[in-house]
Amino acid sequence: MPGQTNADVKLNLExxxxxxxxxxxxxxxxxxxxxxxxxxxxxxxxxLADIPAWTKSTGNELISIERDGKLIRFHIKKxx
Amino acid sequence: MxxxxxxxxxxxxxxxxxxxxxxxxxxxxxxxxxxxxxxFTFWGIKAIxxxxxxxxGFFGRMMGLLNRGGINTIGPSRFNFxxxxxxxxxxxxxxxxxxxxxxxxxxxxxxxxxxxxxxxSMQVMEIKAEHLIDEAEESCGxxxxxxxxxxxxxxxxx
Numbered sequence: 001m002p003g004q005t006n007a008d009v010k011l012n013l014e015x016x017x018x019x020x021x022x023x024x025x026x027x028x029x030x031x032x033x034x035x036x037x038x039x040x041x042x043x044x045x046x047x048l049a050d051i052p053a054w055t056k057s058t059g060n061e062l063i064s065i066e067r068d069g070k071l072i073r074f075h076i077k078k079x080x
Numbered sequence: 081m082x083x084x085x086x087x088x089x090x091x092x093x094x095x096x097x098x099x100x101x102x103x104x105x106x107x108x109x110x111x112x113x114x115x116x117x118x119x120f121t122f123w124g125i126k127a128i129x130x131x132x133x134x135x136x137g138f139f140g141r142m143m144g145l146l147n148r149g150g151i152n153t154i155g156p157s158r159f160n161f162x163x164x165x166x167x168x169x170x171x172x173x174x175x176x177x178x179x180x181x182x183x184x185x186x187x188x189x190x191x192x193x194x195x196x197x198x199x200x201s202m203q204v205m206e207i208k209a210e211h212l213i214d215e216a217e218e219s220c221g222x223x224x225x226x227x228x229x230x231x232x233x234x235x236x237x238x
Binding site: 015016017018019020022023025026027054057058 | 104107108111112113176177178179184187191
């Protein structure tokens with residue numbers, strides 16, 4: 001896998017639908033320190049659009065978002 | 081001083097589908113760190129009622145009976161068919177694992193979304209503060225809603 005990222009916090013969002021993945025991500029990010037990385041897995045295809053949009057509106061950094069079959073894996077670095 | 085990029089949602093409709101959309105948007109905004117206020121007016125009040133019967137006068141009691149509040153009593157704007165549609169929607173939401181409306185409302189509350197009831201609507205429909213869920217704020221009027229809206233980047237009317 002290209003650019004393997006080490007995650008500080010892991011989150012399982014599999015089976016959850018809009019708007020819950022965003023809620024869980026925002027709650028997880030809130031508890032993290034700046035610079036730490038969150039890794040999450042989800043199955044809702046809406047996440048593919050929503051996670052980039054969420055990081056854009058909150059100013060956090062989306063390191064990667066990949067789809068592997070039904071599973072979507074993404075990494076977010078807390079910027080603020 | 082309030083942040084200048086909040087979100088204000090005026091919930092006028094008491095229809096299940098529209099209320100669901102309103103809570104969804106509010107949750108999304110709150111999860112993005114925006115100060116989010118929901119102003120419940122007219123039929124929208126039903127979404128923050130406990131669900132018990134309301135009204136003092138004859139008309140008020142009729143209204144309370146025929147237009148009963150409570151997040152689990154409200155039906156969709158289309159295909160309700162006296163409650164059959166509501167039941168059908170709930171079943172479909174359950175089978176697709178969509179978060180039920182009551183849980184959505186609780187999520188919004190947990191994220192700090194403020195639920196503001198409209199005083200005028202409450203008086204007209206004879207709904208008292210004790211008929212509303214405990215998480216609802218003090219009732220207010222148009223000026224309060226506008227003050228929030230002036231400091232918002234986005235104001236929606238649902």
